[in-house]
Amino acid sequence: MQKFLINKEALSADKAAIHGQDAKHICKVLRLKPQDTISMTDGHGNDYTGCIDKASFECVEISILSEKKSLTESNLDLTLCTAMLKHNKMDGIIKQITQLGVTRWIPFYCKRSIPLSGQKKEQKQIERWQTIARESLKQCRRSCLVDIMPPMDFEQVLLFSKACSHKFAFWEASERPLTGVLPKENNKAVVLIGPEGGFEEEEIRLAVESGFISYSLGPRILRAETAAVSACGLIQYLLGDMGGR
Known part of the structure; x- marks a missing residue:
């Protein structure tokens, strides 16, 4: 039903x-x-x-x-941060991460991301994303809406992540595989996904200084929206309610 x-x-x-x-x-x-x-x-x-x-x-x-x-919500407080992409790609990410049990979503600006022009346009996009999240919730029978947060800059995302115990930055140049991640007392995780073209090395350096660990999603180059959905599924498997623990 x-x-x-x-x-x-x-x-x-x-x-x-x-x-x-x-x-x-x-x-x-x-x-x-x-x-x-x-x-x-x-x-x-x-x-x-x-x-x-x-x-x-x-x-x-x-x-x-x-x-x-509800019995359909994950035990993991999972935040996905994705660099701004073209709008239809962002729409698709929201639909998928709602199904994957993500707690909140933060779009952000970095050096290679797609800018939104003007505060009115930004507010209109946020309202659109919230509508998509509501419709997706009904379809997958979740009971908590994904918290759609206003776009941030990269430094604000790093500041937000301070309260998280697990910090994952997925980067195509990383050689570190995502293997068994042990849960911690504070079961809050944040996932960082770059734009088309990827993060710049300086951005990854700043993320690592803020406690992130840079991981690979395998030998193939994934589209940004594919990387976002894949990463969330893997983290829910390792730390959440998708069967890995």
Whole structure:
């Protein structure tokens, strides 16, 4: 059953409401009606099962039957930092990392990244990325939205990473393979992926000085978006909930 995202403002102790396109989808596509059950999440790790009371294209009113903590969220607090790429490539990354259980995503600027021109354009992109994250959450039945953070510069990303126990910088010039990584008491990890053309050596040097370890993703050169998704899957396998531990 598809999981729907509900706003906390539309949720009370025993009632919920779904509006807009989701309400239309429930009625027109899924053809759900009163007395049918529906699965929901608040996007903050709580899941709900409800019974539809009233259904229209504008609003679906629901009685809450049960509430529980999600079982689909990783034990790993995983942050992915990707250098800015063309917009459609960034859209694809968000879809994939939502499925992989990433906690937050930080786009950033470095010497070879693609710039966004102007604050209005940047805000518009952030809103678009948040919409993609919401839609992806419903598809893969997660219960926590990926935290889409505003674009940072490279130095800000390194500063953010100070609180993380595991710091991975994937770089095509590295010869270090990604082998068994032992979990630490603070199970927070950050993954650094460069732009098309890769990081400059000076950027990797600064990352290493900030506690990152430079790793390889194998003998082939990967596209930046492929590297981002592959790296997150590997880290979830080693440290998270995808079967490696």
